[in-house]
Amino acid sequence: MTNTAFIVRLADWKWACIAGLALLGIAFFVLLVIHPGGFEGQIGWFLCLRPGAIPSAYLADMVYRIVPWAEKTAQWLAIVVISFLWSSH
Secondary structure (H helix, E strand, O other): OOOOOOOOOOOHHHHHHHHHHHHHHHHHHHHHHHOOOHHHHHHHHHHHHOOOHHHHHHHHHHHHHHOHHHHHHHHHHHHHHHHHHHHHO
C-alpha cells in the first residue's frame, strides 16, 4: 500500500477571498466589540471599516419600494458584499 501525499493548492482568488473575509471579520469585531473612540470616533471607524454602509442604504431604499419585506436582507447583503469587495481589492 502506497502512501501518497495530497497537497491542496488554492487559487489566488480564493486566498484573496479568505483574506477579505478575515479583514471583514476583524472590522466587525473592532466595530461591534471594542467600540473605539466614543460616539464621534465611532462614526469615522464605521465609515472606514464598513464602506458598504452608505451605498447599501440607498440600495435598501430602492428594494423597499419594490419588495418591502426584503429591505433588511438586501441592506445586510449589500453591506457585506461591498465591504468584502473593498477589503479584498
